[in-house]
Amino acid sequence: xxxxxxxxxxxxxxxxxxxxxxxxxxxxxxxxxxxxxxxxxxxxxxxxxxxxxxxxxxxxxxxxxxxxxxxxxxxxxxxxxxxxxxxxxxxxxxxxxxxxxxxxxxxxxxxxxxxxxxxxxxxxxxxxxxxxxxxxxxxxxxxxxxxxxxxxxxxxxxxxxxxxxxxxxxxxxxxxxxxxxxxxxxxxxxxxxxxxxxxxxxxxxxxxxxxxxxxxxxxxxxxxxxxxxxxxxxxxxxxxxxxxxxxxxxxxxxxxxxxxxxxxxxxxxxxxxxxxxxxxxxxxxxxxxxxxxxxxxxxxxxxxxxxxxxxxxxxxxxxxx
Numbered sequence: 001x002x003x004x005x006x007x008x009x010x011x012x013x014x015x016x017x018x019x020x021x022x023x024x025x026x027x028x029x030x031x032x033x034x035x036x037x038x039x040x041x042x043x044x045x046x047x048x049x050x051x052x053x054x055x056x057x058x059x060x061x062x063x064x065x066x067x068x069x070x071x072x073x074x075x076x077x078x079x080x081x082x083x084x085x086x087x088x089x090x091x092x093x094x095x096x097x098x099x100x101x102x103x104x105x106x107x108x109x110x111x112x113x114x115x116x117x118x119x120x121x122x123x124x125x126x127x128x129x130x131x132x133x134x135x136x137x138x139x140x141x142x143x144x145x146x147x148x149x150x151x152x153x154x155x156x157x158x159x160x161x162x163x164x165x166x167x168x169x170x171x172x173x174x175x176x177x178x179x180x181x182x183x184x185x186x187x188x189x190x191x192x193x194x195x196x197x198x199x200x201x202x203x204x205x206x207x208x209x210x211x212x213x214x215x216x217x218x219x220x221x222x223x224x225x226x227x228x229x230x231x232x233x234x235x236x237x238x239x240x241x242x243x244x245x246x247x248x249x250x251x252x253x254x255x256x257x258x259x260x261x262x263x264x265x266x267x268x269x270x271x272x273x274x275x276x277x278x279x280x281x282x283x284x285x286x287x288x289x290x291x292x293x294x295x296x297x298x299x300x301x302x303x304x305x306x307x308x309x310x311x312x313x314x315x316x317x318x319x320x321x
Contacts (some may be wrong), residue, residue, distance in 0.1 A: 025244035033059040034316025044257040048272035054318040083100040189259040207246040
């Protein structure tokens, strides 16, 4: 019995690992995945629909462009160190202390200027000289780096309320400006009511294609990266002998978080709150998760991309914290 009681925690952990996560069976798996161009690792701008911070990307084929890209702001806080100053400081301290210890110091080594008291004074003077030189070089670097920036925010990063259908607003919204993680200003992108209608239609059509396991239809509405994630999810469900269905999708609220252009493509990140029937059944048609009659609500940030003049397709899904 004692041995069995000791094995219980391990068996519980193994059961958790092997148990299918059916609650995450819907499109996207309730995780954050995909790419948002240069803003993949920057948090989208909060909106009325999604006022909290979005989860960072858990899966993406876009590699961070810089060491601090995965955590915006760290790069700005870390001040670059000068290799020249590091070498100069090390050289001065090393040469000074070595000279003092072996009789070649500024005051004749340990035997000069009062023995040990003179040695301490020499160390103090070396350190002071090095600190003065370091400050002088640091001030010069700061003055050079603090000059006027060649980049300035452009456009209007405002939020566009989408009452009812995404297209139910008059006029378009221009998005652009500085990305959340810093960097050059992006050209503004005009998001018109027709674009909002396209976003809502993609939301509904993708859920229908997901329910039908129609990868060809999903391919026409998403990037190859997102298609690969969805195909992996569907294959995982098939191996478990379950099937997830998302039906009766209804958009309740939505608004624009960001819209920008880069490398000949337009991007738009949209916060959408929608209701649906999310149910998972086994091979015999028995409900194993969710309900076939009760609606649930989800709030997600969907990023769409298009070639300039082309149609919008899905490039990322992010959950809220």
